[in-house]
Amino acid sequence: MSTPSEGAPTGVIHDIGYRPYAGPRLGEGAVAWALFVTGLRNSFGLGRSGRSKVLPMGLLALMLLPALILVGVLVQAKDLLGLDQQIVAYSTYPMTTQLLISVFVASQAPALISRDLRFRTITLYLARPARRATYVLVRMASLTAATFLLVAAPLVLMYVGGLLADLPLGRESQRVGGALVGALLLAACLACTAALVAALTIRRGLAVTAVIVLLLVTYTVVATIQGISADTGHARVGEVAGIFSPYTLVNGVQVYVFDAPHATRTPPTGDGMGVLYLLATAVTVLGSVGAMLLRYRKVQG
Amino acid sequence: MGVSVEDRAGPGSGHGAPVIRTGALTKTYPRVTALDGLTVDIGGGVTGLVGANGAGKSTLIKILLGLIPATSGTAQVLGYDVARDGGRIRSLVGYMPEHDCLPADVSASDLTVHLGQMSGLPYPAARERAADVLRHVGLAEERYRPIGGYSTGMKQRAKLAQALVHDPRLVLLDEPTNGLDPSSRDDMLALVRRIGTDFGIAVLVTSHLLGELERISDHVVVLDSGRLLRASATTEFLHRTGTLLVEVQGKPDADRLLGQALLDAGVRATPADGRMVEVELRDDATHDLVRDLAVDLGLGLVRMQERHHRIEDVFREGGAGSVHPV
Numbered sequence: 001m002s003t004p005s006e007g008a009p010t011g012v013i014h015d016i017g018y019r020p021y022a023g024p025r026l027g028e029g030a031v032a033w034a035l036f037v038t039g040l041r042n043s044f045g046l047g048r049s050g051r052s053k054v055l056p057m058g059l060l061a062l063m064l065l066p067a068l069i070l071v072g073v074l075v076q077a078k079d080l081l082g083l084d085q086q087i088v089a090y091s092t093y094p095m096t097t098q099l100l101i102s103v104f105v106a107s108q109a110p111a112l113i114s115r116d117l118r119f120r121t122i123t124l125y126l127a128r129p130a131r132r133a134t135y136v137l138v139r140m141a142s143l144t145a146a147t148f149l150l151v152a153a154p155l156v157l158m159y160v161g162g163l164l165a166d167l168p169l170g171r172e173s174q175r176v177g178g179a180l181v182g183a184l185l186l187a188a189c190l191a192c193t194a195a196l197v198a199a200l201t202i203r204r205g206l207a208v209t210a211v212i213v214l215l216l217v218t219y220t221v222v223a224t225i226q227g228i229s230a231d232t233g234h235a236r237v238g239e240v241a242g243i244f245s246p247y248t249l250v251n252g253v254q255v256y257v258f259d260a261p262h263a264t265r266t267p268p269t270g271d272g273m274g275v276l277y278l279l280a281t282a283v284t285v286l287g288s289v290g291a292m293l294l295r296y297r298k299v300q301g
Numbered sequence: 302m303g304v305s306v307e308d309r310a311g312p313g314s315g316h317g318a319p320v321i322r323t324g325a326l327t328k329t330y331p332r333v334t335a336l337d338g339l340t341v342d343i344g345g346g347v348t349g350l351v352g353a354n355g356a357g358k359s360t361l362i363k364i365l366l367g368l369i370p371a372t373s374g375t376a377q378v379l380g381y382d383v384a385r386d387g388g389r390i391r392s393l394v395g396y397m398p399e400h401d402c403l404p405a406d407v408s409a410s411d412l413t414v415h416l417g418q419m420s421g422l423p424y425p426a427a428r429e430r431a432a433d434v435l436r437h438v439g440l441a442e443e444r445y446r447p448i449g450g451y452s453t454g455m456k457q458r459a460k461l462a463q464a465l466v467h468d469p470r471l472v473l474l475d476e477p478t479n480g481l482d483p484s485s486r487d488d489m490l491a492l493v494r495r496i497g498t499d500f501g502i503a504v505l506v507t508s509h510l511l512g513e514l515e516r517i518s519d520h521v522v523v524l525d526s527g528r529l530l531r532a533s534a535t536t537e538f539l540h541r542t543g544t545l546l547v548e549v550q551g552k553p554d555a556d557r558l559l560g561q562a563l564l565d566a567g568v569r570a571t572p573a574d575g576r577m578v579e580v581e582l583r584d585d586a587t588h589d590l591v592r593d594l595a596v597d598l599g600l601g602l603v604r605m606q607e608r609h610h611r612i613e614d615v616f617r618e619g620g621a622g623s624v625h626p627v
Contacts, residue, residue, distance in 0.1 A: 018437060018500040021430055021468035025392060025421040034418040049406055049447060119404045124463060127366055127396040128419045129388045300369065 031130050032138050039142025043108045059104045067154035071161025078165050090179030091260035094151050098247050104150050106211035109194035110204045118202045136296050140195050147187035155179050178258030189246040192288030199295050218245040230265040238266030239273050243280035252277040319344050320471050320503045326374035328360050335360035337527040347497035349514030350507040352524035358507040362473045395464035399475035405449030409459040413466050420467035434465040454485035474506040490517050545580040548604040555600050562594045
């Protein structure tokens with residue numbers, strides 16, 4: 001047997017036996033970060049099969065397409081059309097594209113949440129150092145971050161386009177800043193409620209349907225009530241109804257906090273209603289987190 | 302380079318100190334008592350945990366991992382208390398569940414890398430370790446295909462790989478041979494044996510099939526209805542119940558001659574199938590006695606084979622439900 005130091009031809013396979021690991025073992029923070037990044041990547045199909053990339057990537061493209069067209073029109077025909085601001089307000093864009101956002105959340109929440117329960121992979125996570133609360137919070141954070149990226153990407157595109165079209169920098173920055181905070185709140189509300197629904201159903205198809213139905217039905221009902229209340233002069237009813245759909249809720253928060261253009265018939269008016277909207281947002285997010293932690297306390301794996 | 306057991310024996314995992322120690326460990330559910338005052342010390346090497354379904358094996362493993370709390374009693378793993386240091390224990394212990402736990406849409410390679418990271422390995426180390434352990438468990442090119450298309454044997458190997466990826470000091474293998482055909486079963490058992498010997502990782506392996514554990518375990522712990530039925534070295538088990546099968550040739554009545562000589566020497570001997578003699582195995586001197594008598598009688602000694610009585614006999618002897626003092 002020749003040794004490599006003699007410059008002998010390589011390509012000999014040595015059975016080196018079992019090698020123990022003597023390197024570093026990272027703490028819970030690093031483990032949580034790795035889980036977060038993996039979950040975020042998986043939400044867009046990265047690290048999963050080719051087929052599972054189609055839907056999230058397609059939805060991201062569809063989200064960006066209208067923004068791209070709006071930017072194109074703004075840059076090319078700003079003077080022709082006499083435009084001095086974005087054609088569609090930043091805060092209104094998520095409302096307009098809500099079907100795409102709902103489908104994204106509905107399809108990816110089960111991929112992150114139900115999947116581990118259905119295949120009982122949760123056992124393998126629970127048998128590892130991180131606590132179960134860490135697992136739950138990180139999974140929800142991954143879904144929130146993925147949803148935020150989906151909602152925020154077109155807003156950033158519109159912002160950059162607006163600057164190219166010489167819209168005032170300060171005003172646009174302020175508006176897009178508020179809209180990005182709104183996008184984060186919307187992502188948190190959607191992801192947390194969707195995660196909770198997904199955690200209650202092990203079957204993926206059922207979870208997808210349940211989330212879509214929940215988001216679409218609540219919005220439709222809320223929008224109908226708001227329309228009727230606005231027409232009949234009972235705007236207060238519509239304002240209260242607005243807290244029951246994440247889309248109208250977060251739009252209302254943006255109207256109240258950032259004075260953004262409203263996208264509903266009955267935006268919240270007055271401080272009391274504004275605070276109610278803020279509280280409702282907090283309850284939606286924290287309530288879902290609490291319910292998730294309760295749900296996973298029972299999971300034995 | 303292989304690494305000896307001694308090199309890896311850190312504090313609490315040496316051959317002296319027990320890897321697992323329980324004291325009056327009890328777990329009661331509203332309707333059933335899963336563990337009933339279990340006190341047992343489990344050392345290094347391969348330990349078989351035997352018991353019928355529902356004897357409390359899986360419950361014990363989950364308590365040891367800190368996944369469910371014990372109702373009363375104490376348990377330490379690698380010197381850490383399960384109630385207080387669950388996280389620390391889980392970073393040093395690998396667990397292979399009894400049930401299916403693998404997602405169908407990822408490859409064994411990706412899953413093992415990910416779970417290595419979940420055990421605290423940095424990404425490059427997790428990749429390297431995953432490649433290593435997948436090779437050790439015998440998953441070749443199929444490791445890059447989605448697990449959904451795996452056979453049961455391949456799935457069991459992938460489950461074993463994820464339990465080993467972070468180089469644990471102890472692995473808890475819950476029914477690793479479940480659902481395997483005979484040849485895969487033998488492969489899996491040989492692999493479990495290698496983990497305990499070549500890899501130098503302490504192994505606690507459960508099975509409801511008693512026969513298969515006696516082949517690979519250094520020690521056997523027998524549970525019955527959540528109680529300790531017996532805990533001792535495998536060799537001890539087998540010797541106490543063992544006999545020696547002897548085949549001799551050279552004269553027409555060779556077996557009878559030898560049998561009579563043995564009886565004269567005060568050793569119980571009975572005729573066995575195929576003109577052989579079954580000799581009660583008292584101690585190592587029995588082998589010498591048989592050899593000497595065969596020589597004295599001018600017989601050719603063809604075969605001398607220990608006939609292991611199975612661990613099942615423990616149940617027959619004691620009768621399920623009775624508890625032997627350890």
